[in-house]
Amino acid sequence: MKIRQKFFVLSGLVGVIIAVMSCVGYYTAYTNLERSVEGELSATVGAEAQGLDGWIHGKANYAVAAATIMPSVGNKGAVPQMQELLKMVASDKEVVGLVNATETGTFVSAKKDNTGKVNPQERGWYKQAKAANGKLSFTEVYKDSTNGKLVVTAAMPYDADGKFAGAICEDIELGTLETAVGNLKYHGEGKGLLISPKGNIIASTDEDENMKPVSDNAALAAHFDEMVQKGEGYFSLDTPEGKKVLAYQTIPTTGWIMGISVPEDVVFASLTRLKITYAILTLLGILIAVAASLKFADSLSTRLERIREHANEFAQGNLAQEPIVIDTQDETGDLAAAxxxxxxxxxxxxxxxxxTSEQVAAASEELTANAHQSAE
Structure with a gap:
């Protein structure tokens, strides 16, 4: 194998080493960057989810406060006092209704006494509160029949004499939900949505999806059970608009799942740029290594070829050659000088x-002449 071939093989090995090192470096950088992107995406959802959780919890505190003080009023003969208390805790414009219902049939709001006209036992929120073991609970979101706005009912039970006595029903208008969902953006892109634990889309940037079941969205429905079980995370899904990444997080107070779906090319734009950068650098590294190796091989081969030709001329008896001129400070320069x-x-x-031969010949002639003289 000639030197050029050996150097070509060597440059190939160097190229492979560069490629392997680039792949390892790319994988490490890709992993770190992917985690960073995931963290940023999750933080975007988490910030909105946390804000919404604080908002809904703050609103529900009216029901909690009313349930705390209502046992002291009693179940009978204190309707005006009940209404005064309900008015006091229901000072928020987004609280569209606050009702106290009891096991004895009391059904009083801040403005009206419907005792005897409405049976609390038939109301879903009341049954839910009764089964909640003293904990705050929320109904499914629904549209108000009068204004069409989204409303959720918070139900807070309370006890008297150690047993369930009644519950506070608080209707909360959810215009803030639509605002929060609309604010969900990742680098200015993305579609926000809010899903109830039962699989209904409460609010979405795409208003056509509002108050529709998740099952109407096949791509989302395929991951809904996973979302409920894990509580937070992200996954890829195929949509008519293309591949997207959906990051989600559960709101602790209500169990609602808040998510944002962003086009995959937006989420992984930085990863794509990283891939292209590493590919270009790897290719340039290999090309430079191969070019440098081949250039060095050609230079070395050329110098050795000149020395070989010089040696062949010596072998043919041609000693009248010009000196080899190789101006390099390396072994080939030393070899040429040698x-x-x-x-x-x-x-x-x-x-x-x-x-010496001429001298020997002259001496021989002289001896021959002497020998002739001696013979004569």
Whole structure:
């Protein structure tokens, strides 16, 4: 195998090493960047979810406060006092209704006493509160029949004499939900949505999806059970608009799932740029290594070829060659200098031999002449 071929193989090995090192570096950078993107996406959803959780919890505190003080009023003969208390805690414009209902049939709001006209036992929120074991609970979101706005009912039970006595019903208008969902953006892109634990889309940037079941969205429905079980995370899904990444987080107070779906090319734009950068750098590294190796191989081969030709001329008896000129400070330069010295020594040696031969010939002739004289 010639030197050029050896260097070509060597440059190939160097290229492979560069490629492997680039792949390892790319994988490490990709992993770190992917985690960063995931963290940023999750933080975007988490910030809105946390804000919404604080908002809904703050609103529900009216029901909690009313349920705390209502047992002291009693179940009978204190309707005006009940209404005064309900008015006091229901000072928020987004609280569209606050009702106290009891096991004895009391059904009083801040403005009206419907005792005897409405049976609390038939109301879903009341049954839910009764089964909640003293904890705050929320109904499914629904549209108000009068204004069409989204409303959720918070139900807070309370006890008297150690047993369930009644519950506070608080109707909360959810215009803030639509605002929060609309604010969900990742680098200015994305579609926000809010899903109830039962699989209904409460609010979405795409208003056509509002108050529709998740099952109407096949791509989302395929992951809904996973979302409920895990509580937070992200996954890829195929939509008519293309591949998207959906990050989600559960709101603790209500169990609602808040999510944002962003086009995959937006989410992984930085990863795509990283891939292209590493590919270009790897290709340039390999090309430079191969070019440098081949150039060095050609240079070395050229110098060795000149020395070989010089040696062949010596072998043919041509000692009258010009000295080899190789201006490099390496082994080939030393080898060329050695050949030049060898040529000078050979020429000097041949010259000395020629002179000695002439002297021997002259001496021989003289001896021959002497021998003739002696013979005569």
């Amino acid at each position: 050949f030049n010295t060898m040529g000078e020594k050979l020429r000097s040696l041949i010259s000395d031999i020629a002179k």
